[in-house]
Amino acid sequence: MEDHTPEALASARRLRRLMSLPEGLLWQQLRRRPMGFKFRNQHPVSRMVVDFYCAQARLVIEIDGIAHSMGDNPDHDEVRDSVLRSRGFAVMRIAAAEVLRDPEAVANSIVAQCGKVPPPSALRAATSPRGGDSFGVTC
Helix, strand or coil, X not given: CCCECHHHHHHHHHHHHCCCHHHHHHHHHHCCCHXXXXXXXXXXXXXXXXEEEXXXXXXXXXXXXXXXXXXXXXXXXXXXXHHHHHCCCEEEEEEHHHHXXXXXXXXXXXHHXXXXXXXXXXXXXXXXXCCCCCCCCCC
């Protein structure tokens, strides 16, 4: 499990009971573990709580209602996404209106994105047991 603060965990527990309609509709799709991907809803990460998270793909999914485009919220979202990406997460933002229109199609696009993310071991540099590069050549 990822590191998180006690405050973020408490907030996540509260938010699970207060999900918005788009979040609830999408959760009904994602909780079924489509294509074997396990999702968590209102998942704490550091001091933040993300709407949905797939640990296998290290994918964060955020559902953006109209408030996300008002005031300084776009800047806040940009900073938040930057922090998440710096911690190795992929971030996918989806308009709440899209979820309301077709939650199943949105879930399918999320699962497709999860399938594109290489497993964590594929992201590490390959080395031989003796050192050197992945072809066993030492310098």
